Amino acid sequence: MIVAGLMTGTSADALDVALVEFHLDGPADQPALKMDLRAFQEVPFASDLALDILRLLEPDPVPLSLVSSVDRRLGQLCADAVAAACGQTGLECDLVVSHGQTVRHDVHEGTVESTLQLGQPAWIAERLGVPVLSDLRARDVAAGGQGAPLAGMLDHLLLVGGDEPRAMLNLGGIANVTVVSPRTDTVAFDTGPANALIDVMARRITGDPRAFDRDGAMAARGQVDEALLADLLADPYYARPAPKSTGKELFHGPYLDVHLTRHPGLDPYDVIATLTRLTARTVAQACLPLGVSGIAVSGGGTRNPTLMAELRAELGAGVPVSTTDEAFGLPSEAKEGCLMALLGWLSWHGLPATVPRVTGATHGTLAGRFTPGAEPLRLPEPLSTGPARLNVVS
Missing domain, CATH: 3.30.420.40 (ATPase, nucleotide binding domain)
Known part of the structure; x- marks a missing residue:
């Protein structure tokens, strides 16, 4: 068929x-x-x-x-x-x-x-x-x-049968993760924004309403602002237990502006660097307590080397990160x-x-x-x- x-x-x-x-x-x-x-x-x-x-x-x-x-x-x-x-x-x-x-x-x-x-x-x-x-x-x-996330079915069927907990992560506008373990039930949920807030800043920086941070170049120019990052991480969504889901109904431009008004005068490139760290940090905070032994990533975020580097740094050397292309022969974009x-x-x-x-x-x-x-x-x-x-x- x-x-x-x-x-x-x-x-x-x-x-x-x-x-x-x-x-x-x-x-x-x-x-x-x-x-x-x-x-x-x-x-x-x-x-x-x-x-x-x-x-x-x-x-x-x-x-x-x-x-x-x-x-x-x-x-x-x-x-x-x-x-x-x-x-x-x-x-x-x-x-x-x-x-x-x-x-x-x-x-x-x-x-x-x-x-x-x-x-x-x-x-x-x-x-x-x-x-x-x-x-x-x-x-x-x-x-x-x-x-949501609907990906739980495909991810479960691909990962089932392993000896250690393994995860699949999709980095679209929103990030969602599935963790399959031989000892506990499969869990999957939206971890928070992936590219949603990054795209907001990319469009403000360029003036192009369809812009994105191509190759992570904008984030690479900035420095993470720890105060802004801590403020963003305090959002109650991240502390909620699974099952949970979210979308651009929460993570949009006006939402970001509420946080930026508390941290005036930041360089736009520092803001987009901070948002990139936010995505990586919230994924890691969701995955590490579940004891994952490796993560296969798909979605548009795989084409952002700055985001992927941040993700590897947040997860640490003990959690190897690959793409679904490398792990399963499944093109990440497909x-x-x-x-x-x-x-x-x-x-x-x-x-x-x-x-x-x-x-x-x-x-x-x-x-x-x-x-x-x-x-x-x-x-x-x-x-x-x-x-x-x-x-x-x-």
């Missing part, structure tokens, strides 16, 4: 398209799921769409017409991107899984009350003629979970697209696509809802046993 996994993250810069082939292998009671990444593309957003998405991610009120417009345009972009990927590769997908762009993830006193992703799946189903799975977080939220494809494969076969002990839900749930393609929706007979592990075909 070939599944197209689509992901747009909290950095809101591009659409990831992964064409992934799956098949079960091994004994019926402990099957392994083989995952073969057949093709991957990163489709940049047009400037007008990107700026409108970024506007939706700010805490200010927006007109409903903007929400509706982004929902349409992103759905159309997803349809065009999958059609182009299939046309260029000669592959045909059996299912499209579209995460959509998260524009709200509302958390009140640790409880997720609602989550909203845009990117109308009907445009994809109409263009491709195949079923589309979308809205992957809401059912877990309805079951009492955080709806991991979240592959994740979407995996969740689609599970839901298609009637299997829970969330890990309740990770999200805090009362039970595992099938992720998302299906939009039929050109034909009536016909799901296969549900599997009675899910995969025990995931193997990447390299």
